[in-house]
Amino acid sequence: MGRRITVHPVIEFQKGAQVTIFYEGKPLPAYDGDTVASALIANGIDVFRQSVNLHRPRGLFCAIGNCSSCLMIIDGVPNTRACITSVHEGMTVEQQLNKGMMP
Amino acid sequence: MTYDIIIVGGGIQGVATAYELAKRGAGKILLLEKTFLTGGSTGSCAAGIRAQFGSPFNVKLMARSLEIFENMAKELECDNDYLELWQGGYLVLAYSEAEFEGLKRNVEVQHTYGLKTNVLSVEEVKKAFPRVNVEGVYGATYHDRDGHADPFHVTFAYAEAGKRLGVEIREWTPVDTLLTENGKITGVRLQDGSSVYAERVLVCAGAWTTSLLKTVGIDLPLWGEKHEILITEPWERLLGPMVISFSRGYYIQQRPHGSFIMGIPPEDPRHWYRPDEFDFSSSIDFLLRMSSEATNVLPFLKGVNVVRQWAGLYEMTPDHHHAIGPLEDISGLWVAAGGSGHGFMFGPVMAEQLSKWMMGEPMDIDLRPLSPDRFKKGALVIEPAVVG
């Protein structure tokens, strides 16, 4: 989808080293300095979880750790805010479909 | 304005009693609450309900209270989902041989009153509740009808049912003084200076009861003791029972909503008699002690975030039992307070029996041993199975 901005009149984006994260088992490219949210959205993924009662899709809303719209299962831990969690090599990311469940 | 009965206090005790009295045709009832319904100890309690007590008296009362909780939705015309009734049992863990023996004696009492409490070996605990860490555990008891109900919704359901029967409820109406004339109660004066009158006044004001009774010269040995609670984010159902230890003091339960609610008593409880002394601030000491105990007993809690902690008051009496009934010194003045950490779970049965007492009907469970005058006579009632 090419959502990474390549040309900008004011900002020079300095991408960190490329890392691979695994979204629902699928490898996706991300860069050091990305949050899980920025990496997923850059890869065209906008739905992060389902609401717990009506199972409506939810994605990023505030991007600063306030609103809980972006809770995901990250490295196996549910209820983790995708917007303030930095990516690392080999990180696993899953959509959260319920309130959080033990394996 | 003149009423038949004025009730002071909008917690479970006052509200449930208002309903039970109205149901028995007690006449015009006015309930006064200084903040909002559940604004005192009811709204800050841990929401647990259990019949696993040790004194025959408490077992009898709670066996009946559980029945009331089980039939409450129908009685109050709401549903169990609203009441958040969850009977996942209480798993009481023993951390020494002596404690286990004590629990077994309690179970014998419970069996006498028809409760089907089980005594579990460590192996049985491991098998039935694999998420519980049994390190240091000698055995446990488990009663499957114990559990949880939402203190807010239970109180609101009683309030709505009471209003349908004509109970008048005034929130944000603090009572300043009880009014008497020739040793007889006549009503209450409100903080705004106005007065309301009634032939009988029932004080159900939790830890605030002491200072109200003081306005008519009565000294009740009832004090507020600060206890703290925390609650986590909601998860899917991971834990059925309330896991509790009397010797270590902790209790941990997952609510129907999915959050885990838990508490542990203060190491150095402070006793307050006057409302201006009450302190509801939270402490980091509680948070750290509680988290460490909780993640030890239920290791999976390590991955669960705490969202909130708060403090509330146990309304304590010298023998940790209610002070309930009429006061000898002032005719027409009644009190129902002093739940000593169990006010919410006892609320429904106390309301039922007290209303019968006030209406001159025979009580199914005689509450007279809990008379508020027992303290000056030295007639205390003893309960072995308590936290803190």
Add this chain to the structure above:
Amino acid sequence: MIETDVLVIGGGPAGMNAALASAQSGAHVLLVDKFQHLGGQLVKQTHKFFGWAEKGAGTRGFNLAKRLSEDVMNNDNVQILLGYEVVGAYRDGTYLAASWSDHITIKAKKLIVCTGAAERMILFENNDMPGVMGAGAVQTLMNEYGVLPAERFLIVGSGNVGVILAYQLLQAGATVDAIVDVLPKLGGAYWVHAAKVQRLGVPLLLGRTVLGVYGNSRVESAITAKVDEKMQPIPGTEKRHDVDAVALAVGLMPLTDIFQMMGVKTVYVPELGGFVPWHDECGRTTNKDIFVAGDAGGIEEATTASIGGTIAGLAAANDLGYQDNMQAVKDNLEALSIFRTSSLSKKVLEGIERMRGELNA
């Protein structure tokens, strides 16, 4: 356990300036931010600031953030804790900071709260659908991480944030279908900014609100309608916008959780964005050991947040007896009042006056 003189929560313009001012006065400062970098919302500001040269007028926000965070990091009196969020505040001056996997207790003599603000939400159909984002979130993705979350945007709200966002989106190569505002006139934006985006072809639709967004699991279109004088949608005026994102720039509210935990008096002041801690001109709240600076004390903007941070930092160090900062506080207060002479500050000044009056209410 970390013991410090001054705990500063939030590493945005207010927090960095507060930390620097206290540290330069000789106090030990612990600066905590939940992100892995300092800068707060300054990092995503690409425009040049108006205002006061000393506080970075003429500099682009992200460059200002870089300069300030270098100053903070190079100051030996400032200890920085990144990736931690202060989740507990206790009345004995103990705090709990938690990261994803760890926690630290902190003991501090003074607290300066610079937690900023949260985006407001408005009601419309499917407002929880992915693709509906706070304006700040779009800016964060686009200007910090270089990611455009959509191609065609509808912006709701014609205040400063909405109008600047439109300009930034165009810079980043996105399309802005329109800026809508329920009010019949331009919101709080600087007129020059609004004129600029209109010249670039972004229609400014005033007196119009968003009714709903639609799509299959994410936004694919939005419907807006004109409103009458009672702010009710007028049937027949509906307009469909083929957009894949809606950015809400409908205002901010101060993040005041910590003040409530600490029992500090908060006051409802609409002009300042909602509940704010009562505070004096130095940012001192009703608890003399707790200060506020920046949006957490009332929604304003980065320059005033910076000056406010400096004042709170100076005052905290002064109260601790490190050095006499009263003259410096006075100079900064003067700068602040000069900055606030613009007509856009009128509302804020009214709000501050209303708040001050509420102490004994």
